Amino acid sequence: MTRPGPAAVPGAVSVEAPRRAWRVTRVWPAVAFGIAVLLLWELVVVIGRVPAFLLPAPSAIAGQIGAQFDVIVPTAAVTGGNALAGLAAGFVLGMVLAVLAASSRVFGELVTPVVLAASAVPIVALAPVFTTMFGSTTEIPRRLVVAVVVTVPVFVATARGLRQVQPVHAELMTALAATPWQRARFVRLPGAVPHVMTGLRLAAPAAVIAAIVAEYFGGLQNGLGSRISAAAANTAYARAWAFVAASIALGLLFHLAGLLVERLVTRGRTA
Amino acid sequence: MTEAGAVELTGVHKRFGDVHALDGIDLEVGGGEFVSLIGPSGCGKSTLLRIVADLEQPTDGEVLVGGKPPRRARLDQDYGIAFQQAGLLEWRTVAENVELPLHVHGIGRAERRARATELLELVGLAEFAGSRPSELSGGMQQRVAIARALAPSPKLLLMDEPFGALDEMTRERMQAELLRIARETGAGVLFVTHSIPEAVVLSDRVVVMSPRPGRITEIVDGCRLGRGMAAGGAGGAGGVGKDSAGEAAELGPADVEDVRESGTFFAAITAVREALRKGHE
Amino acid sequence: MAGRTRALLTAVAAFVLLVAVWELVKLVVPDEGVLLGDTRVLPRTDDAAMPHVWTVLARLAEPEVAGAAAGRTVGAAVASGALFTLGLAMGGLLLGGVLGVLLALAMQRSGLLERAALPYVVASQTVPLIAIAPLVAGWGGRIAILGWSWQPWASVMVISSYLAFFPIAVGMLRGLTSPARADVELFTALAAGWWTTLLRLRLPASVPHLVPAVRLAAAAAVVGAIVAEISTGTRGGIGRLIIEYAQSATGDPSRMYTAILGAAVLGLVAAGAVGLLDVVLRRYRGSVS
Numbered sequence A: 001m002t003r004p005g006p007a008a009v010p011g012a013v014s015v016e017a018p019r020r021a022w023r024v025t026r027v028w029p030a031v032a033f034g035i036a037v038l039l040l041w042e043l044v045v046v047i048g049r050v051p052a053f054l055l056p057a058p059s060a061i062a063g064q065i066g067a068q069f070d071v072i073v074p075t076a077a078v079t080g081g082n083a084l085a086g087l088a089a090g091f092v093l094g095m096v097l098a099v100l101a102a103s104s105r106v107f108g109e110l111v112t113p114v115v116l117a118a119s120a121v122p123i124v125a126l127a128p129v130f131t132t133m134f135g136s137t138t139e140i141p142r143r144l145v146v147a148v149v150v151t152v153p154v155f156v157a158t159a160r161g162l163r164q165v166q167p168v169h170a171e172l173m174t175a176l177a178a179t180p181w182q183r184a185r186f187v188r189l190p191g192a193v194p195h196v197m198t199g200l201r202l203a204a205p206a207a208v209i210a211a212i213v214a215e216y217f218g219g220l221q222n223g224l225g226s227r228i229s230a231a232a233a234n235t236a237y238a239r240a241w242a243f244v245a246a247s248i249a250l251g252l253l254f255h256l257a258g259l260l261v262e263r264l265v266t267r268g269r270t271a
Numbered sequence B: 001m002t003e004a005g006a007v008e009l010t011g012v013h014k015r016f017g018d019v020h021a022l023d024g025i026d027l028e029v030g031g032g033e034f035v036s037l038i039g040p041s042g043c044g045k046s047t048l049l050r051i052v053a054d055l056e057q058p059t060d061g062e063v064l065v066g067g068k069p070p071r072r073a074r075l076d077q078d079y080g081i082a083f084q085q086a087g088l089l090e091w092r093t094v095a096e097n098v099e100l101p102l103h104v105h106g107i108g109r110a111e112r113r114a115r116a117t118e119l120l121e122l123v124g125l126a127e128f129a130g131s132r133p134s135e136l137s138g139g140m141q142q143r144v145a146i147a148r149a150l151a152p153s154p155k156l157l158l159m160d161e162p163f164g165a166l167d168e169m170t171r172e173r174m175q176a177e178l179l180r181i182a183r184e185t186g187a188g189v190l191f192v193t194h195s196i197p198e199a200v201v202l203s204d205r206v207v208v209m210s211p212r213p214g215r216i217t218e219i220v221d222g223c224r225l226g227r228g229m230a231a232g233g234a235g236g237a238g239g240v241g242k243d244s245a246g247e248a249a250e251l252g253p254a255d256v257e258d259v260r261e262s263g264t265f266f267a268a269i270t271a272v273r274e275a276l277r278k279g280h281e
Numbered sequence C: 001m002a003g004r005t006r007a008l009l010t011a012v013a014a015f016v017l018l019v020a021v022w023e024l025v026k027l028v029v030p031d032e033g034v035l036l037g038d039t040r041v042l043p044r045t046d047d048a049a050m051p052h053v054w055t056v057l058a059r060l061a062e063p064e065v066a067g068a069a070a071g072r073t074v075g076a077a078v079a080s081g082a083l084f085t086l087g088l089a090m091g092g093l094l095l096g097g098v099l100g101v102l103l104a105l106a107m108q109r110s111g112l113l114e115r116a117a118l119p120y121v122v123a124s125q126t127v128p129l130i131a132i133a134p135l136v137a138g139w140g141g142r143i144a145i146l147g148w149s150w151q152p153w154a155s156v157m158v159i160s161s162y163l164a165f166f167p168i169a170v171g172m173l174r175g176l177t178s179p180a181r182a183d184v185e186l187f188t189a190l191a192a193g194w195w196t197t198l199l200r201l202r203l204p205a206s207v208p209h210l211v212p213a214v215r216l217a218a219a220a221a222v223v224g225a226i227v228a229e230i231s232t233g234t235r236g237g238i239g240r241l242i243i244e245y246a247q248s249a250t251g252d253p254s255r256m257y258t259a260i261l262g263a264a265v266l267g268l269v270a271a272g273a274v275g276l277l278d279v280v281l282r283r284y285r286g287s288v289s
Helices: A014-046 A060-067 A067-105 A106-120 A123-134 A142-163 A168-173 A181-213 A224-235 A237-265 B045-052 B070-073 B095-104 B109-124 B138-150 B168-185 B196-202 B253-259 B263-280 C002-027 C053-062 C074-109 C113-125 C129-137 C154-178 C180-191 C195-230 C239-248 C253-280 C282-287
Strands: B008-016 B019-027 B034-038 B060-065 B079-082 B156-160 B187-195 B205-210 B215-221 C034-036 C039-042
Touching: A014 A060, A014 C113, A014 C195, A060 A067, A067 A106, A067 A142, A067 A181, A067 A224, A067 B205, A106 A142, A106 B168, A106 C002, A106 C253, A123 A142, A123 A181, A123 C180, A123 C195, A123 C239, A123 C253, A142 A181, A142 C113, A168 A181, A168 B008, A168 B079, A168 C129, A181 A224, A181 A237, A181 C129, A224 A237, A224 C129, A237 B060, A237 C129, B008 B045, B019 B045, B019 B215, B034 B196, B045 B060, B045 B156, B045 B187, B060 C282, B070 C129, B079 C239, B095 B109, B095 B138, B109 B138, B138 B156, B168 B196, B187 B196, B196 B253, B196 B263, B196 C053, B205 B263, B215 B263, B215 C002, B253 B263, B253 C053, C002 C053, C053 C074, C053 C253, C074 C113, C074 C154, C074 C239, C129 C195, C154 C195, C180 C195, C195 C239, C195 C253, C239 C253, C253 C282
Parallel strands: B034 B187, B034 B205, B079 B156, B156 B187
Antiparallel strands: B008 B019, B008 B060, B205 B215, C034 C039
C-alpha cells in the first residue's frame, strides 16, 4: 500500500540526472575493492610463494581462461543448457502446483508439506537416483535435479502471491458481483505476477548451482562441474580455477537474465 | 429516473458476536440526494454503508436499494462504490481501471473505451488515460476510483471515507469536484466521513451517529450545494433544491469556497458538533 | 489446535500418497521405462532402478555387507554417516554464522565497507561457489597449521561454512538496518551510544530477518557438507555413503535409497534445529514493522 507522492507525476524527470551522478560515487568503492582484492591476491601468491594447490595467482587463472577458452565455451553451454531446461521445467511445475494448491484446499494441504520438506532436504542427493532411473548416458537426470530444485522457490513465491490479495481489491470484486473465475482473472493471477517473477529470479542462479553440483555425482563428464573435478584431480589447479571462473560467469549470467525478465514483466508496478 | 428512495433502511440491526454495531437504524436516501454518515469510530457508519453495498449482512431489519434487496442491486450493478484506498489495479492503465466494472460485466472493448474516455474527461484526468496508477498522486488516484465507480452509470454512489487519506488542501479540491460530478450525473450519494466540515459542505442531510450501540442521534441539514443552490451564493441553504441535475447552474470551486466562509456553513457545523457531543454522553 | 492436528494429518497423508505414487509408477510403467526416440521420457521401473518402498525400509535392518553376520546394519551405517555429516554441517554453520554476523556488524558500522563489500556478498549468493569444493579438497594432508596437519573433514567444514556465511551476512545486515528511521532517531535523541542502540534496537529488530537467513544457511551448509564429502572423498559421512552405495547399485539398489533417505532426514533435522531457534526467539518476531 505504498502511496506514491506527487513527485511521481510525469514531468518530475529531472530527478534522474543527480541520481545517476550519485550512483557513480556509490559504485566506485565496490570496483576499487574488487581490484584491490585481485592485486593483493596476486601479490600474496607471488611474493608469499603460495603453492598452486592452495591458491593459484589470478594471472595464472587468467592465462588458463585464455588457453582453454575453446573448451570452456562448449562446456559452459552444456551446463547452461541443463540449467535452462531444468529451470523451464521446474518453473512451469512450481507455478502449476501453486495454482492448483490455491484453487483446491485439499490439494494445497497435501502438496505444501512435501514442497516445504523438499526445501530442507539436499535435493542434489537425488542425482544418483535419477541416474539409475533414466540411465547415465543422457542429460535427463541432471535436468530433473535442476527442475526439482527450481520447483521449490517458484512454488513458494507463487503460492504467496496468490494468497496476498489486497482486502480492498477483494471487496471491490465483491461489489462488482464478479464470479470466482473473474476474481482470478482480474485480481488474483495478475496480482501474483511480481511474486512469480521474484521466484524466477531466485531460482535462475540456483538452477546453475544445481546443474554444476549434480555433475559431481557422476554421469556424463561434459559439463563445468566435471571439468573442475577432473582438472583438480590432475593437479591442474589454475585450469580448475579457470572453469570455476566460467561457472561464476554462468551463474551471474542467469542471475542477470532473471533480474532482467523480472524488471521487464513488472514494469510500472509499485510493488 | 424515479424519485423513489435510492436507499430505504427499516429497523436495521447488526451484531458482531457480543458487539452491537447497529441498533434499529431507520433511514431513507432519496433519489439524487447527497447524504453523509458521520460519527466517532465504532459508531457503525461504515458497517451501515457496507450493508447497503451487500458486503455485510444485517442481523435484522429490512434493506432496499432502489427498491430491490441489496444482493439484487449488487448483481444488477445499481450502485458504484469507492473506498478509502483507491484500490486501483496497478497492472492496468488508468483507463483500463475505469473500464474494470464494464469489463467484468462483458461490455465490448469499443464501448468500454468510449465510456472510460468520457468519465476521465469528467474527473479531469483525460490526459492520463494511458498512465499507470503508480504515476499518479493520491488525489488523482482517488479521482480515478470515483470514475471507476461511475462507470456502470449507477443511480447510487457509495463512498467510504474516500478522501480520508488525503491532505487537507487536496481534500477540499476533491470535495468541490465530487459535488460537481454528483450534480452532472444526478446520482444519489451515501457518504461516510469523520470530518464535520466535509459532511456539511457536501451534504443535503448529515446523519449523525453515536457508538455502542450504533444509533442515529440526529439528522442535520447540510449546505445542500449539490442541488442547484450555489448560483444564488452561500446564503440560501433553505433546501429548495430537488431540481433535476440538468437544470442546475454551473458549480465552480469558487462557489464552494464561498460556502465554506458563509454563516450557514458554520451554523450547520455547530449543529453537527452539538449532535455529536450529545451522542457521546 | 484442531487446525494443527489437521495440518499434521494431511502432511502424513501427503507422504503416504507419495509412497503410493511411487508404487503406482512402478506398477504401471514398463520395466524398461518409456522411450521416445532415444530419450527415456519415463523411468526404468524394475527392482534395480525403483525398488519397493518396503524393500528399502527392510534393507535398513539388514547387515551392511551381505553375508557378514557380525557387521553393523545398513541403518546403523546410514545413521552414523548422517550424524557425522550433521556435525560437520552444524560446525560449518556456526563458523560461517559467526563470521557472517561479524561482517554484517562491520558493514553496519562502516558505510564505506558496506558499499565496497556488499555487492560481492550479494553476488556471491547467486554464484556457484560450491564449484570450488574439489579445489579445497586438495588441501587434505598437504598443509599444516601450527603443527596440526589439515584433515579432510576440515575441508568439508570450510566449504560448509562459506556456503552458510553469505546468507547470514546478508540477512543480518538487512536486519541491523531494518529499524525505522524514527526509532533510530529516538535512540539518537536519547543520546544512546552505538552499543546501546545495537543491543536494545538493532539486534532485536534483526531477529525476523536473521531466522529465515539461518534457515537458508542451514540448508546450504548441509548441501555443502554432502557435496564436499563427495568431492573430497572424506570417509565417514552420508555423502560418501551415497556415492559408495550408488556405485554398487546394480547389485544392491535399495542400499543407495537408504543413504538418500538418510540425507533427507539429515536435512529435516537441521531445519528442525533452526525451527527450535525460531521458537526461542519468538518474542522478537513481531518487532519489525
